[in-house]
């Protein structure tokens with residue numbers, strides 16, 4: 001592995017969901033740098049159907065936490081709400097979600113390289129986020145990235161699983177068991 005390959009894999013494996021943060025704001029320049037990483041993401045037809053709402057003031061973060069369920073009650077000092085803009089997309093049934101998710105992942109990886117921790121928050125009520133942040137009805141909040149300086153450490157890792165890979169053709173006989181490490185309770189693929 002050459003040095004830059006090593007660096008990329010180090011960042012990929014070091015990216016973990018951080019849910020405990022230091023009481024220290026994220027510098028504006030770092031937030032802009034993260035947005036530059038986001039907007040380097042691939043995008044269908046290069047439409048770039050995304051918009052970003054940055055929340056970086058303590059009062060704003062407190063209000064954001066109030067409208068997010070418990071799965072987002074972490075003390076991050078900043079958040080970036082990534083929104084899809086269907087009106088930019090000339091075909092039906094696409095809110096830009098795939099493009100936005102690519103942008104989110106870019107930010108999560110860039111955050112590692114910048115000494116920041118992050119967690120992707122997907123469990124929230126879109127209406128509540130729209131109302132709080134003045135996001136219009138035709139703009140779709142896709143995901144929220146919490147950011148800050150980490151106050152917890154997690155082991156770098158991949159979750160490479162050979163049985164999740166089909167070579168050359170799909171093996172229909174293979175069971176799809178719940179993945180090791182899944183946060184769902186139970187044994188089945190859906191936690192049942």
Ligand SMILES: Cc1cc2nc3c(=O)[nH]c(=O)nc-3n(C[C@H](O)[C@H](O)[C@H](O)COP(=O)(O)O)c2cc1C
Pocket residue numbers: 015016017018019071072119120121122123124183
């Ligand atoms: C689409 C999506 C939504 C997620 N939503 C939440 C969430 O609402 N709250 C949370 O604490 N973590 C959330 N996560 C983080 C996952 O729980 C986490 O990625 C997973 O447990 C693996 O751990 P790791 O990120 O440390 O590798 C979300 C991740 C994804 C990809």
